[in-house]
Amino acid sequence: SSQRVCDYERQHVAGPVGAEFHIGVPDDALPRVATMLDFVGGALGEDPDPTIAAILTPGSLTNRAFMIAPIYITHFNEPALLQAEIPSANGCTSARSLARIYAAAVSEVDGVRLLDAEQVDDARTEQSVGADLVMVGNPNRLASGYWLPDDLSPMLGPGAFGHAGLGGSLGCALPEREIGFGYVMNQCQ
Template sequence: FKQHGKEDVRVRDVLAHRAGVPALDRPLTPAEAADPDTGAAAVAAQAPAWEPGTDHGYHAQTYSWLTGELVRRVTGRTVGAWIAEHIAAPVGADLWVGLPDAEAHRAGLVGPVEPPAAPGGLRTRPKRNVADAYTDPDSLTRRAFGAIHPAPDENDPAYRAAELPASNGVATAEGLSRFYASLIGEVDGGVRLFTPDTMEEARTEASSGADRVLVVPTRFGLGYMLHGVASPLLGPGSFGHPGRGGALGFADPESGIAFGYVTNGQQKGVTADPRAQALVRAVRSSLAG
């Protein structure tokens, strides 16, 4: 990995989307993407789009191979196997990265996730949002979301079984909320995944400002998106992540709320699905009342 100016990339740069490799010069096929060796080699060979550590941009697909290889090098396990054993099982969460065959019958079919829509077609002026930027085939936005090409069929059993933590996590809403609950407190009478210090590290701002991929201002801690204009969560101390197509999960330590929303009614958009946001507003209103 230490080539083309990536010699000083730190783990926290990867987690905060500051590693500088959100896109690949040669996209991977779905079969190549599912092979952890091929994915790791691709990001290792990639020259960064900016000097790592100096700016941030959402690593929409390459985050899979960056984080997956970190887990594999440290633990000797694949990322999906490690999550199943050390996260999902202890908290009793229906949550997988790499859906097992035995659970495949439970997963609903999802509608096609179309590219983000851009009003008015192609623009020549500076891009104002991710949908606008996506219309430019040479943009970093388009290339980041297109690091796997052709776009995989999200109902394909082989794709669902692949261990790609950036794009193919499968969970129930209850499983997602149980996971987030375990980061801020105990579940089932004693299981907590984050110490208070780790929780604070996760939600401390590490990246902020104009996102080179998502275009709009974003905020990231270490591995989590933080409350902001691009993805409103419950409050300033919340940390979590939206999912392309509409899903949303987060934890809010101040209120003790853990939130999970999933849908197979996939809609255009990346960060702030109106259905999820309506539920967030309802939770916020109930707490205020």
């Protein structure tokens, strides 16, 4: 497609299912965006997540992968960063909208289904498994564009697929139950 990612997403994903999901928040939606707060207990807290600790370790592979610019979580409160179109880093949505998108991936929502049966099978067919050199401490089971359940993140159970975001947000679906799930927060954990 010759469309920008934000336009494609709006036209083919969020729009058809009536979800409010933005890659680059428009002016009229800015007042509804929650303020991002620092990590609970500071960035590392008492029992730091290995990935967060690695992100904050200058020069580590994880730090180099995540810190393409010196951006800290609370920088996402700045309108310029919220309104930038950064598909890998600044999707902005509500839990209800995220759940609605994932539900529409595996079932009909108001007459719209986003993925056909073959695409759902592809979304949950394991393509890679093993230790992740960037997301340290987390095993990875990956499909085409999605994460698969594992011991650390069981999602909705075997057969589910989804994706996590920084700080603990999660969107996922379980085709057998035709259910989508969304969890978002404004304080990272």
